[in-house]
Amino acid sequence: MNSVHDFTRFKAEGRKISVVTAYDAWSARLVARSHVDAILVGDSAAMVMHGHPTTLAATVGLMAVHTSAVARAAAGKLVIADLPFLSFRKGIAAAMTAVGALVTSGAQAVKLEGVDGHEDVVRQIVGSGVPVMGHVGLTPQSIHQFGGFRVQGRNDAGATTLLRQAHALEDLGCFSIVLECVPAELAARITSGLQIPTIGIGAGSGTDGQVLVLHDLWGVDTTHTPRFVRRYIDGECLLTDALNRYNADVKEAEFPRPEESYS
């Protein structure tokens, strides 16, 4: 997949879409060699790469650095970059400056959280020729308003709000929408009512695709493992084991060998 049009085509053909996060060149290179469809340079970089407790610490500058590293190595994959906290909520001019920083860093599309109160910004970005991915449900930039990482849309009012927001984003011209931490039945209902594809995370199997944080999938970030994460390998164990074998080899003068040395 190398364009947002493939998202639309995949939904029309009933093909599921796979997305993972990446924040740096080496992991983007590995994703580029895989069959995964697209890369999200998520503002989760603030947590995964920089150790912050939430995504609120991500800035446009930080996202631009991660986006350009990923874009340089992501040959042939669609690269979507997150607009960080408040960057698109300070008016259209500031939002467009942030979009410019991410697109000139190599993003082909941007993602932003929520819709209420910034419809004009979404319209402006789409109208300027930059594809926008929406994001509703548990939008981590609003974590303090939610009072924690909580499933959204569990009651009737919440479900109605999410349905309305998803349709608003489609009407504003988004090419896709992330549904995060939403009951599976509601996510499926939202998905079947939209023309554009939904990408779920903690939203069950009824969405058009899934997104996972790469470090969760590889099992290399085990600080917090939500229910929706599937660890495909125990990366933390594998990598620690490699370090311990290296350490033992150094201590026992088993590393380096003559063939690993210069004459």
Ligand code: KIV
């Ligand atoms: O920042 C991120 O990684 C995200 C995904 C979890 C959707 O927004």
